[in-house]
Amino acid sequence: MMNKKYLFSALCFFTVLFSFAQKKDSVVVLDEVILTDAKLSQFSVGNKKQVLTDSVLSKTNSFTDLLRYNSTIYFKENGYGMVSSPSFRGTNAQQTAVIWNGININSQLNGQTDFNTIVTSNYNNVTVKSGGGSVQYGSGAIGGSIHLNNSFNFKEHLDNELRIGYGSFDTQSTNYKLSLGSKKLSLNLGLNYNSSNNDYKYLGTDQKNENGAYENGNVDLSLGYLISDNNILKLYQNTYLGSRDFSGTLLANSNENYKNTNVRTMLEWSNFNDKKISRLKVAHLYERYKYYANKDRPEYAFGYANSYLFNYDYKYTFSNVVLNAIIDNNYTDVIGRNIEESNRNITSVSILMQHKLTNKLKYSFNVRKDYTSDFSSPFLFVFSGAYNISKLYNVTLSASKNYRIPTFNDTYWVGAGNKDLVPETSKQVEVGNYFNLKNVRFNVIGYYTKLSEMIQWRPIAGEGWIPVNVKDVTQYGAEAEAAVTKHLGQSKLVWLTNYAYTKSIDDSNDKQLMYVPLHKITSNLAFSYKKAEAYIQLLRNDLVYTTTDNSSELPGYTVANLGMSYDVVKTAKNTTSLGLRINNLFNKEYQNTAFRPMPNRNIMVQLTTKF
Amino acid sequence: MKMKGKIAGILALGFLIISCESDDNSVDLPKGAYDNGILITNEGAFSGGTGTINYISDDYSTMESEVYKKVNNEDLGTIVQSIGFNDDEAYIIANVSNKISIVNRNTFEKLGEITTGLNNPRYFAVSNGKGYVSNWGDTADENDDYIAIINLSSFAIEGTIPVVLGPEKLLGKNNVLYVAHSGAYGTNNKVSVINTITNELSNTIEVGDVPNSMQIEDGYLWVLASGKPSFTKDETGGVLSKINTRDYSDIVNYTFGATEHPGSLGLDDDEFYYGLGGNIYKMDIEDTELPTAAYIESISYYNMTIHDDKMYVTDAKDYASNGSISIYDLETKQLEQTFDVGLIPGGVYFN
Numbered sequence: 001m002m003n004k005k006y007l008f009s010a011l012c013f014f015t016v017l018f019s020f021a022q023k024k025d026s027v028v029v030l031d032e033v034i035l036t037d038a039k040l041s042q043f044s045v046g047n048k049k050q051v052l053t054d055s056v057l058s059k060t061n062s063f064t065d066l067l068r069y070n071s072t073i074y075f076k077e078n079g080y081g082m083v084s085s086p087s088f089r090g091t092n093a094q095q096t097a098v099i100w101n102g103i104n105i106n107s108q109l110n111g112q113t114d115f116n117t118i119v120t121s122n123y124n125n126v127t128v129k130s131g132g133g134s135v136q137y138g139s140g141a142i143g144g145s146i147h148l149n150n151s152f153n154f155k156e157h158l159d160n161e162l163r164i165g166y167g168s169f170d171t172q173s174t175n176y177k178l179s180l181g182s183k184k185l186s187l188n189l190g191l192n193y194n195s196s197n198n199d200y201k202y203l204g205t206d207q208k209n210e211n212g213a214y215e216n217g218n219v220d221l222s223l224g225y226l227i228s229d230n231n232i233l234k235l236y237q238n239t240y241l242g243s244r245d246f247s248g249t250l251l252a253n254s255n256e257n258y259k260n261t262n263v264r265t266m267l268e269w270s271n272f273n274d275k276k277i278s279r280l281k282v283a284h285l286y287e288r289y290k291y292y293a294n295k296d297r298p299e300y301a302f303g304y305a306n307s308y309l310f311n312y313d314y315k316y317t318f319s320n321v322v323l324n325a326i327i328d329n330n331y332t333d334v335i336g337r338n339i340e341e342s343n344r345n346i347t348s349v350s351i352l353m354q355h356k357l358t359n360k361l362k363y364s365f366n367v368r369k370d371y372t373s374d375f376s377s378p379f380l381f382v383f384s385g386a387y388n389i390s391k392l393y394n395v396t397l398s399a400s401k402n403y404r405i406p407t408f409n410d411t412y413w414v415g416a417g418n419k420d421l422v423p424e425t426s427k428q429v430e431v432g433n434y435f436n437l438k439n440v441r442f443n444v445i446g447y448y449t450k451l452s453e454m455i456q457w458r459p460i461a462g463e464g465w466i467p468v469n470v471k472d473v474t475q476y477g478a479e480a481e482a483a484v485t486k487h488l489g490q491s492k493l494v495w496l497t498n499y500a501y502t503k504s505i506d507d508s509n510d511k512q513l514m515y516v517p518l519h520k521i522t523s524n525l526a527f528s529y530k531k532a533e534a535y536i537q538l539l540r541n542d543l544v545y546t547t548t549d550n551s552s553e554l555p556g557y558t559v560a561n562l563g564m565s566y567d568v569v570k571t572a573k574n575t576t577s578l579g580l581r582i583n584n585l586f587n588k589e590y591q592n593t594a595f596r597p598m599p600n601r602n603i604m605v606q607l608t609t610k611f
Numbered sequence: 612m613k614m615k616g617k618i619a620g621i622l623a624l625g626f627l628i629i630s631c632e633s634d635d636n637s638v639d640l641p642k643g644a645y646d647n648g649i650l651i652t653n654e655g656a657f658s659g660g661t662g663t664i665n666y667i668s669d670d671y672s673t674m675e676s677e678v679y680k681k682v683n684n685e686d687l688g689t690i691v692q693s694i695g696f697n698d699d700e701a702y703i704i705a706n707v708s709n710k711i712s713i714v715n716r717n718t719f720e721k722l723g724e725i726t727t728g729l730n731n732p733r734y735f736a737v738s739n740g741k742g743y744v745s746n747w748g749d750t751a752d753e754n755d756d757y758i759a760i761i762n763l764s765s766f767a768i769e770g771t772i773p774v775v776l777g778p779e780k781l782l783g784k785n786n787v788l789y790v791a792h793s794g795a796y797g798t799n800n801k802v803s804v805i806n807t808i809t810n811e812l813s814n815t816i817e818v819g820d821v822p823n824s825m826q827i828e829d830g831y832l833w834v835l836a837s838g839k840p841s842f843t844k845d846e847t848g849g850v851l852s853k854i855n856t857r858d859y860s861d862i863v864n865y866t867f868g869a870t871e872h873p874g875s876l877g878l879d880d881d882e883f884y885y886g887l888g889g890n891i892y893k894m895d896i897e898d899t900e901l902p903t904a905a906y907i908e909s910i911s912y913y914n915m916t917i918h919d920d921k922m923y924v925t926d927a928k929d930y931a932s933n934g935s936i937s938i939y940d941l942e943t944k945q946l947e948q949t950f951d952v953g954l955i956p957g958g959v960y961f962n
Contacts (some may be wrong), residue, residue: 250686250687251686251705251706251707251708252709293751297752298752416707457929464840464842514931547931547933549932592658593659594659
């Protein structure tokens with residue numbers, strides 16, 4: 001009875017919407033189709049999104065550094081360049097999703113992304129979205145999601161960029177980017193090779209980071225072809241190959257090595273007109289690792305996973321309402337030395353809606369339900385709204401339910417996997433205040449999250465270490481961002497500051513979770529004059545606890561980096577610049593993971609030429 | 612000046628007399644700040660960190676944490692697995708750091724360290740005037756396990772004795788060293804008998820799967836094996852073996868149920884104690900059958916140690932916060948005292 005009543009109400013509602021339907025400019029539609037992930041802005045109007053573009057991306061060498069110095073996310077790194085795990089809004093690494101051109105690429109095996117295995121320099125932008133987004137982005141979009149987006153440019157052009165860097169510890173970086181296009185075709189290609197001995201000094205000791213060398217190669221390709229005025233075909237490809245010696249600690253040497261490969265391919269076809277976009281995506285994700293506990297020996301542990309994605313998406317635009325229905329199927333199979341040969345099929349149905357009530361007020365409401373082969377998933381939703389009180393001031397609101405599903409390791413680890421696990425669920429609300437003045441942008445967001453059924457590996461008598469749904473966590477806090485941009489003649493000043501206050505409390509003992517700082521501040525000041533630019537990056541991190549009862553801690557620290565660059569050639573056809581960067585300017589001794597020191601002061605010189 | 616000299620002389624003489632006297636009654640005087648008490652090893656975090664040692668005085672009036680660091684201003688290393696003793700010297704083994712720190716057991720002043728020749732060291736024992744340390748070797752290699760032989764005056768490793776997979780607990784007696792092979796990351800079911808005059812393997816005894824503790828009494832070696840756990844997909848029950856040490860031929864096995872995994876065999880006044888399924892059982896050395904009823908119920912532990920009418924039970928809690936130790940009177944079964952100690956308390960020793 002109830003269902004019928006709801007259905008009837010919904011039909012009435014949509015009929016009303018249809019009657020308002022109006023014609024939309026097809027150029028606008030094309031612009032949207034070209035965008036990789038238009039849904040990111042359209043259906044989460046109430047969430048904070050911080051967009052990092054080239055000027056910021058080019059100032060750091062790794063994905064971890066990019067976000068460490070430009071966002072509120074805390075990183076726990078097992079030595080510089082080693083496994084890097086984020087904590088976003090007080091959550092853990094499995095509760096932060098990394099989204100590659102609209103699809104979730106967290107590992108199927110351990111549920112997290114190692115932020116030192118992603119090369120960001122070929123993406124057109126990296127967007128940090130705070131807060132839950134599981135309806136659109138699936139498992140792990142709890143603390144927030146990081147979006148890696150390629151874009152397409154259907155204009156006649158041919159651009160090349162070569163960037164070569166060399167620095168302390170024999171660190172080398174070679175990057176090449178090609179962008180070419182015509183009215184029908186758009187091609188972006190990026191090639192990268194990075195390596196380092198990474199044998200930095202452990203300040204305050206006579207030890208070095210003996211076993212920390214790394215090397216990686218990466219290729220990104222995005223190809224777009226406009227078949228006709230109403231059809232576009234897009235191909236995305238990313239291949240990453242990495243090899244790292246895993247660092248030891250202050251008290252124990254290591255002779256470990258870890259090699260991993262990621263191959264991601266996605267083909268997307270869109271058919272569109274002024275009212276609708278119909279999109280079909282097929283993708284294949286492959287991940288593999290080999291872990292050598294002793295790199296001098298032939299034995300290794302390994303795991304690999306293949307995921308096949310099928311996604312159909314239909315979006316219809318009425319005058320004030322956008323409706324989007326998505327059906328998605330994800331089939332994954334895994335093989336590993338310590339994992340049962342297993343597979344999982346997840347089919348999900350989502351409906352997204354954005355309604356512009358007035359020019360000042362819009363909201364979106366999204367729902368999702370998964371049908372999974374080996375456990376049951378909760379019904380997910382996001383409600384979010386934005387209200388422009390004035391040109392200067394917006395308020396936003398968001399409420400959502402999100403999840404993190406048990407990983408293949410959690411479920412199928414030989415002798416430990418727990419098939420009775422249920423997904424972690426998170427309910428959250430947030431309120432945002434956004435101020436836009438002439439040269440100043442400022443926002444403050446407050447949030448509250450309740451995480452239930454958190455999965456942790458625990459020793460259970462007679463069964464060894466197994467994953468269990470063990471605890472509930474309450475998280476609340478505030479994020480503030482201020483951006484000042486000032487032009488004065490030929491000089492320009494950009495000052496970006498982020499602050500996060502994070503409480504992440506274990507409900508069972510009222511203690512702050514491990515490795516969640518109460519305060520984190522990043523502040524970046526860049527000043528350019530004519531052909532010269534100088535910038536300083538500052539990071540202040542509060543203490544973090546290293547035990548669940550908060551009985552031991554790592555002290556807080558402040559680290560600064562200084563960079564400068566000069567355009568030695570600047571013509572219409574060529575810009576060549578020389579850059580210098582000093583990391584850890586004050587040679588500060590600090591750790592973000594216990595007993596794993598971070599690098600001493602080091603330098604990097606860089607040559608960039610665009611032609 | 613002269614006067615002062617005389618006074619000093621008298622004083623010195625007085626001290627001499629006093630110290631002579633105290634020597635005669637030295638049984639009662641503590642030999643250092645950490646004499647007459649309990650030492651607890653806390654493993655520390657596996658992922659990188661240091662183990663620590665707590666001291667609790669026999670009268671429970673003082674408890675000190677991180678005593679090694681306090682005295683020597685340095686860390687012991689990652690995963691403090693165990694302590695072995697040679698008279699007044701304590702050999703503290705840091706497993707992941709491949710390091711042994713040697714201290715005076717009563718003052719905790721460092722006497723030396725061993726940092727080479729160890730590979731996954733586990734336990735230390737003394738036999739025939741030499742130290743022996745069980746080593747797993749590289750855990751990927753099942754054939755490189757060994758016992759390191761340590762010169763007790765120079766702290767140098769003098770040699771190694773290759774043994775089968777997973778040497779763990781050691782028991783030194785006269786000129787014999789018993790090595791229980793729990794099997795490291797796999798499983799094993801052997802006890803090696805090493806002649807410590809020749810430093811050669813003299814016997815290999817087959818016991819239950821995963822031997823975890825040994826006791827020797829009245830010419831018999833008792834070995835408690837826990838059996839293979841269920842996650843090995845080849846679960847076996849525990850076995851208590853009574854082995855005649857004269858020729859190791861006469862073995863009596865007391866077998867537990869197929870899913871019963873006992874551990875922590877302790878001995879006090881001819882009574883055995885062990886833990887099983889969250890309870891503590893007691894068995895007289897003369898008994899010919901395993902006890903069916905628990906002696907003390909509902910005690911789960913990370914480590915259980917029996918000593919002088921008392922039972923010491925450690926709790927590692929969630930393995931990521933400070934653990935605790937609880938001390939019970941074996942007679943009355945009453946809890947006497949509980950102390951908060953360090954991260955993952957794994958060993959209890961007596962000064």
